[in-house]
Amino acid sequence: MLLTVTLNTALDLTYRVPALVPGASHQVREVSERAGGKGLNVARVLGALGRHVTVTGLCGGPTGERIRELLAGADGVTDALVETAEPARRTVTVTTEPRGRVVSRAAARAAATVLREPGPLVSAAEWAAFRHTYAALLPAATAVALCGSLPPGVPVGAYATLVREARAAGVPVVLDTSGEALRRGVAARPDILKPNEDELAQLTGSREPARAARDARRRGAGAVVASLGERGLLAATPLTTWRAALPRPLPGNPTGAGDAVVAALLAGLADAEPWPARLAHATALAAAAVASPVAGEFDARAYARLQGEVKVAEVG
Numbered sequence: 001m002l003l004t005v006t007l008n009t010a011l012d013l014t015y016r017v018p019a020l021v022p023g024a025s026h027q028v029r030e031v032s033e034r035a036g037g038k039g040l041n042v043a044r045v046l047g048a049l050g051r052h053v054t055v056t057g058l059c060g061g062p063t064g065e066r067i068r069e070l071l072a073g074a075d076g077v078t079d080a081l082v083e084t085a086e087p088a089r090r091t092v093t094v095t096t097e098p099r100g101r102v103v104s105r106a107a108a109r110a111a112a113t114v115l116r117e118p119g120p121l122v123s124a125a126e127w128a129a130f131r132h133t134y135a136a137l138l139p140a141a142t143a144v145a146l147c148g149s150l151p152p153g154v155p156v157g158a159y160a161t162l163v164r165e166a167r168a169a170g171v172p173v174v175l176d177t178s179g180e181a182l183r184r185g186v187a188a189r190p191d192i193l194k195p196n197e198d199e200l201a202q203l204t205g206s207r208e209p210a211r212a213a214r215d216a217r218r219r220g221a222g223a224v225v226a227s228l229g230e231r232g233l234l235a236a237t238p239l240t241t242w243r244a245a246l247p248r249p250l251p252g253n254p255t256g257a258g259d260a261v262v263a264a265l266l267a268g269l270a271d272a273e274p275w276p277a278r279l280a281h282a283t284a285l286a287a288a289a290v291a292s293p294v295a296g297e298f299d300a301r302a303y304a305r306l307q308g309e310v311k312v313a314e315v316g
Helices: 038-048 061-071 105-110 124-140 158-168 179-187 197-204 209-218 257-270 275-290 300-306
Strands: 002-006 010-016 030-036 053-057 077-079 089-095 112-116 143-147 173-176 223-227 233-236 241-245 311-314
Touching (some): 002 038, 030 038, 030 061, 038 077, 038 257, 053 124, 061 077, 143 158, 209 223, 233 275
Parallel strands (some): 002 053, 002 143
Antiparallel strands (some): 089 112, 233 241
8 A cells, every 4th residue: 555645735726717917807717626735646646547545644624525525536545634623725726728728837837826825723632643543554555655735733843753653664755845844854864855956956055956966865865856847857866866858848737747756756666666667657657747737637648658758867
């Protein structure tokens, strides 16, 4: 069983409008909602790949009920979320991109305005209840992904604690977070750290990805796999550094591409897959996610086709 942790689950709402004008009234042409938060996106991708995955984390109130209703329809996903008294957050994305239109990644980012609530205030008792659930799930897990932001009330060193508990149970860990949670989490020695380029630079102070990834390894990560957007992935591993990329970038919506990378890395970690194959799958799955309009989903035909097109090269 694969396990994903989402401490700050969300109900993701997307409004599509013809144009976004500050201070104006807008007619919404299309509304979509889905169970969100990085770990839930990772789980849905894994379920679509035919893997059995359990999701845990914090989720409460009417918003949490709707998240769980939406999650119940996901193939291969088991709900082990822990209830909170305060409601789970919502994220609202207002996009001017017409559905089905293919645009560059830069244009897709520019076409969306995202509003993120901070999440529920988590009590000490709720955090303790989650810790109990997490400890009970670890013995059955083959690998765990710790993903996303921390809601108010959760200790800033939460991911460091969860990494250490997984390692003590002999369960390998992928960590995907940012800021102070990332800085503390990497010191706990996760097996794989998955930052994007900006997160890696904030952690290390270096804008040169290979140098920054090696620095992050020295800070405790077993391996570092950095998302470089259209330039693919860079992986600093214990033996060498790899680059993986498609011959040409795919246009589309980049939202959720990083979560698809985490899904592939988690599956590869559980299967002890060699790094070149692991990175080829992660790169192809990220590109297939770009071809899908919704995070947590991917174009299965594109994924099958693109696996053979990824170029993985050792760079040092």
